[in-house]
Amino acid sequence: xxEPLLSLRSHIDAIKGFGELREVRGAHWDLELGGIAxxxxxxxxxxxxxxxxxxxxxxxxxxxxxxxxxPRRLGRTLRLGDDLDDVGVVEALRGKPSQWAxxxxxxxxxxxxSAPLLANxxxxxxxxxxxxxxxxxxxxxxxxxxxxGCFIVTSDPETGVHNGGCYRMEVQDDGRSVTVAAxxxxxxxxxxxxxxxxxxxxxxxxSFGHDPLLLVLGGTEVxxxxxxxxxxxxxxxxxxxxxxxxDTGLPIxxxxxxxxxxxxxxxxxxxxxxxxxxxxxxxxxxxxxxAIDITRLWHRxxxxxxxxxxxxPPHDYSYMRTVMKSxxxxxxxxxxxxxxxxxxxxxxxxxxxxxxxxxxQQRYPGHARQVxxxxxxxxxAAYMNRYVVVVDDDIDPxxxxxxIWAMSTRSDPSRDIEVMKQTWGSKLDxxxxxxxxxxxxxxxxxxxxxxxxxxxxxxxxxxxxEFLREIEQRWRDVLL
Numbered sequence: 001x002x003e004p005l006l007s008l009r010s011h012i013d014a015i016k017g018f019g020e021l022r023e024v025r026g027a028h029w030d031l032e033l034g035g036i037a038x039x040x041x042x043x044x045x046x047x048x049x050x051x052x053x054x055x056x057x058x059x060x061x062x063x064x065x066x067x068x069x070x071p072r073r074l075g076r077t078l079r080l081g082d083d084l085d086d087v088g089v090v091e092a093l094r095g096k097p098s099q100w101a102x103x104x105x106x107x108x109x110x111x112x113x114s115a116p117l118l119a120n121x122x123x124x125x126x127x128x129x130x131x132x133x134x135x136x137x138x139x140x141x142x143x144x145x146x147x148x149g150c151f152i153v154t155s156d157p158e159t160g161v162h163n164g165g166c167y168r169m170e171v172q173d174d175g176r177s178v179t180v181a182a183x184x185x186x187x188x189x190x191x192x193x194x195x196x197x198x199x200x201x202x203x204x205x206x207s208f209g210h211d212p213l214l215l216v217l218g219g220t221e222v223x224x225x226x227x228x229x230x231x232x233x234x235x236x237x238x239x240x241x242x243x244x245x246x247d248t249g250l251p252i253x254x255x256x257x258x259x260x261x262x263x264x265x266x267x268x269x270x271x272x273x274x275x276x277x278x279x280x281x282x283x284x285x286x287x288x289x290x291a292i293d294i295t296r297l298w299h300r301x302x303x304x305x306x307x308x309x310x311x312x313p314p315h316d317y318s319y320m321r322t323v324m325k326s327x328x329x330x331x332x333x334x335x336x337x338x339x340x341x342x343x344x345x346x347x348x349x350x351x352x353x354x355x356x357x358x359x360x361q362q363r364y365p366g367h368a369r370q371v372x373x374x375x376x377x378x379x380x381a382a383y384m385n386r387y388v389v390v391v392d393d394d395i396d397p398x399x400x401x402x403x404i405w406a407m408s409t410r411s412d413p414s415r416d417i418e419v420m421k422q423t424w425g426s427k428l429d430x431x432x433x434x435x436x437x438x439x440x441x442x443x444x445x446x447x448x449x450x451x452x453x454x455x456x457x458x459x460x461x462x463x464x465x466e467f468l469r470e471i472e473q474r475w476r477d478v479l480l
Contacts, residue, residue, distance in 0.1 A: 003116075003255070004112075004115055004116070004241050004253075004254040004255040005211075005236060005238060005240060005241055005254070005255055006210050006211035006213060006214060006232065006236075006240060006241075006253050006254075006255035007116075007210075007211060007255035008064065008209050008210050008211055008212075008255065008257055008304055008306060009304070010211065010255075011067065011076070011077070011211050011212060012048075012050065012064065012304075014076050014082065015048050015067075015072070015073050015076065018072055018082055018083075020047050020048055020070060020072060020073060021047060021048050021049075021050060022040075022047040022048070022049050022050070023049075023050050023052060024036060024049050024050065024051045024052070025051075025052050025053040026053050026054075026055065027051055027054060027055070028054070028055040028056075029054050029055065029056065029057070029133045029134065029135045029136065029144075030135075030136050031136055031137075031138075031139060032055075033051055033054065033063060033065075033133075033135045033137075033307075034135055034136070034137035034138060034309055036049065036051075037049060037065040037066065037137075037307070037309060037316065038309075038311060038315075040065075040066060041066070041069065041314045041315055041316065041318075042314065045070060046066055046069050046070070047066060047070075048064060048065065048066040048067055048069065048073060049064070049065045049066050050062055050063075050064050050304075051063040051064075051065070051133075054133040056133070057132075057133045060302035061132060061133050061302065061303065062133075062302070062303075062304045062305070063133055063135065063304070063305045063306075063307050064209075064304055064305070064306055064307060065307045065308070065309065065316055066316060067149070067212040067215065067306060067308070067316075068212050068215070068216065068317060068319065068320035069316065069317075069319050069320070070319070071084050071085050071086050071088065071089045072084060073212075074089055074319065074320055074323060075088070075089050075092065077211070077212050077213050077216060077320075078093065078096075078213065078216070078235060079213075079235055079236060079237075080092040080093060080096075089323055090323060090326070090327070090398075093323065093324075093327040094327065094330070095331060095334075096327065097324075097327050097328045097331045098331040098332075098334075098335060099234075100231055100234040100235055101222065101223050101226055101231060101234075103234040104226045104227065104230040104231045104233065104234045105226075105230060106233075106234070107230050107232075107233025107234050107236075107238070107239050107240070108230060108233075108239060109162075109227075109229050109230065109233070109239060109240050109241070109242045109251050110239040110240065110241045110242065111241075111242055111243070111244055111251070112241045112242065112243060112254050113243070115241070115243050115254035115255075115256075116300045116301075117243065117252070117254065117255075117256045117257070117258075117259060117298050117299065117300055118243065118298055119298075119299070119300055119301050120298060120299050120300070120301070121296065121297070121298050122296070122297040122298070122299075123295075123296060124262065124293070124294050124295040124296055124297075127175070127176055127260070127294050127296075127297045128174070128175035128176065129146055129171045129175040129176075129178060129260075129297075130144070130171060130174065130175035131175070132146070132208075132258065132299075132303065132305060133305065134146040134171055134305070135307065135309070137275075137276065137307075137309040137311075138275070138276035138282070138309070138311065140274060140276070140282050141274065141275050141276060141282075142170065142271075142272065142273045142274050142275065142286050143170045143171060143172075143272075144170070144171045145168055145169060145170050145171070145275060145309075146169055146170075146171050146178060146208055146305065147166075147167065147168055147169020147170075147178065147180070147206070147208070148168060148169075148306075148307050148308045148309050148310070148316070149166070149208075149209075149212065149215045149305075149306035149307055149308035149316075149317075150166060150167070150169055150206055150207060150208050150218075150306070151164050151165075151166060151206070151207045151210055151214040151215070151218050151228075151253065152164065152165050152166070152167055152169075152180060152182075152188060152204060152205075152206050152218070153204065153205045153206070153207075153229075153250050153251060153252070154187075154188045154191035154192060154195075154202065154203075154204055154250075155191060155203070155250060156191055156194065157191070157194050157195050157198050157199070158194070159225075161225055161226075161227055162227040162228070162229055162250070162251060163187040163188045163191055163227065163228065164188075164214060164217060164218045164227070164228030164229055165182065165186060165187070165188035165218050165219075165228075166214075166215055166218030166219040166308075167180055167181050167182050167183065167188070168181045168275055168277075169181070169206070170270075170272050170273070170275070170289075172270040172272075172291050173270070173291075176294070177270065177291045177292060177293070177294060178206075178260075178291065178292050178294070179270050179272040179289040179290060179291045179292075180204070180206075180264065180289070180290050180291075180292060181272060181273070181275075181289055182290070183383075183426065184426075184438065185383070185424060186383075187224060192204075192264055192290070195264075196264075196265075196266050200265065200266075201263045201264065201265045202263065202264040202265075203245075203247075203248035203249070203250055203261070203262075203263055204248070204250065204261065204262060204263070204264055204292060205245045205248060205250040205251065205252045205259060205260070205261040206259060206260050206261075206292070207252060207253050207256035207257075207258070207259045208256075208257065208258040208259065208260075208305055208306065209256060209257025209258050209303060209304045209305050209306045210253050210255055210256050210257065210306060211255060212306065212308075212320075213232055213235060213236075214228070214232060214253065215306065215308055215317065215320075216320055216324060217231055217232055217235075219317065219320075219321065220321070220324050220325065220328060220380070221328065221379050221380050221383070223379070229242065229251060229253070240253060240254075241253075241254035241255070242254055245261035245296070246261070246295075246296055247261055247262070247263075247295045247296060248261045248262070248263070248295075252298075256298075256300075257299065257300050257303040257304045257305070257306075258297070258298070258299040258300070258303045258305065259297070259298050259299075260292065260294050260296065260297045260298075261294070261295055261296050262292040262293050262294040262295045262296070263292070263293045263295070264290045264291075264292060264293075265290075265293065266290075268290065268291050268293055269288040269289060269290060269291060270288065270289065270291040271286045271287065271288055271289075272286065272287065272288070272289035273285070273286050273287060273289070274286060276309070276310065276311045277310050277311075277428050278310035278311075278313075278315065278317075278318065278321075278351045278352075278353075278428075279351055279354070279428055279429065279430055280311060280312030280313060280351070280430075281312075281430040283427065283428050284427060284432070284434065285434070313348050313349055313350075313351055314348060318348045318351060318352060319348060321346070321348075321351070321352030321353070322345075322346055322347065322348040322352040324352075325346035325352045325353065325356075325380060325381070326343075326344055326345045326346050326352075326398075328380035329344040329346060329356065329358075329375060329378060329380045329381050330343060330344040331380075332378040332379060332380050332381075333358070333371065333374060333375060333378065336374055336378075338367075338370060338371060338374060339361075339363055340360045340361040340362065340363050340367060340371075340393075341358065341359075341360050341371060342359040342360055342361065342393045343358070343359050343396075343397050343398070344356060344357070344358045344359075344375060344397065345357050345358075345397040345398040346381070347398075347400060349400070350386070350387070351384075353381070353383065353384045353385060354384060354385065354386040354387065355386065355387045355389075356375055356376075356381055356385060356387070356388050356389070357388075357389045357390075357391060357397035357398075357403045358371055358372070358375050358388065358389070358390050358391070358397055359390075359391050359392065359393050359395055359396070359397045360390060360391075360392070360393060360448070361392075361393045362392065362448055362449075362451050362454065364451070365451045365452070366451075367451070368390045368446050368448040368451070369390075369418075369444070369446060371390055372388050372389075372390045372444045372445075372446060373420075373444060375388050375390070376388045376420060376423075376442050376444060377420075377423070382423070382424050383424050383426065384424070384425060384426050384428070384429065384440070385423070385442050386440065386441075386442050386443070387442065387443050387445065388442060388443070388444050388445065389403055389406075389407060389445040389447050390444075390445070390446055390447060390448055391403060391406045391410075391447050391448060392406070392410070392448045392449055394460070395447075403447070406447040406448075407445060407447040410447050410448060410449050411445055411446060411447045416445060416446040416447070417443055417444070417445050417446075418443070418444040418446075419441055419442070419443055419444070420441060420442045420443075420444065421439075421441045422439045422441075423439060423440055423441060423442050424438075424439075424440070425438045425439050425440030426438055426440075
């Protein structure tokens with residue numbers, strides 16, 4: 001059978017073809033698999049890891065990690081090309097998020113009746129998610145989390161528009177259920193709440209193995225009213241094939257490896273967490289969370305789970321989030337019509353959210369502050385942002401050394417640091433206090449040369465770049 005679009009196996013074949021897949025046999029699902037993945041992320045060029053023969057499970061039941069952790073793998077995921085480097089991915093992505101969002105409606109999902117996923121069907125009362133090698137990723141996790149690279153589909157009960165989100169999911173009730181830690185304020189959480197208000201329950205479907213394009217889109221802020229499945233179609237240039245959930249009617253990607261459907265109810269709760277999160281900390285105490293009443297499960301023969309465990313950066317998807325967030329923030333700033341914005345970068349050391357730098361060509365008094373405030377609250381950066389630094393266009397905002405140099409020499413703390421309060425935070429914030437509102441604050445740092453001193457500010461003590469290129473050519477033997 002031909003692999004459907006968004007098949008995880010097609011992605012694995014592709015990255016294996018350009019030498020970025022490592023197979024690991026005999027690791028234990030309890031911490032060892034997560035530890036191997038964590039050590040791998042710390043390497044300069046970490047490969048994707050395909051775990052097989054996992055202790056306690058038969059051969060063929062596999063887990064993939066690191067699916068987007070290099071320029072080539074991310075370029076392939078976003079269909080930008082298979083041979084890109086860091087600079088190439090960023091350049092190829094420039095302008096694409098807004099183009100994909102605008103084109104999404106042209107690619108409605110395509111419902112199909114057959115898919116490899118449908119090879120095995122399990123009724124709800126017989127479901128055991130622990131039949132699959134679900135890892136315990138970190139030592140202080142509250143349980144085994146099957147949902148790290150998952151894709152959870154909800155719908156707006158009024159418009160029918162689908163949302164696809166990626167939220168952590170902990171196995172519950174000895175494998176018969178699973179919790180969904182939907183983030184308040186996100187589109188999926190809003191859908192669930194509207195269903196509760198209207199029907200007293202909310203339908204959901206979940207895929208646990210698929211092309212990581214769905215991980216990328218489920219973990220970033222696709223504009224409201226745009227279905228992530230249609231957005232994926234715009235990326236692919238083709239409609240995404242889906243099968244329809246028997247009980248919920250919601251779509252499931254036909255390329256999925258393992259999928260469930262079921263219902264959330266406001267009174268169906270299970271204790272969940274903690275979990276090692278993308279901030280680099282465990283997320284608070286164990287607390288009640290919504291659990292799915294699973295009505296049906298499907299899986300391919302020898303299915304593969306897509307794992308994307310977060311942690312202290314760098315982690316499984318921190319590179320992907322950095323590149324995607326940077327592109328989306330840049331696009332949103334361009335869409336405001338404010339001139340002079342050169343580049344935005346959401347730094348990996350801040351999880352791709354907490355620390356954003358933006359470079360610009362100053363054109364009028366107040367320009368730098370205007371860009372800083374827009375960047376701090378644009379949809380792609382509003383959630384869990386903590387620092388926004390604006391710099392002149394001679395500074396590369398992706399180079400943290402350059403950003404810190406600009407902050408150290410061009411900003412006066414008494415004048416150039418402002419604080420926004422009561423902004424959009426999260427319980428994932430290690431500074432959040434139990435029982436308090438999930439607000440945070442964010443600092444705006446103007447590390448640009450003062451506008452009124454652009455002509456008189458001291459010159460940078462470095463040689464002309466063209467002169468240095470000539471020197472480099474002439475003295476290549478010495479400088480090697």
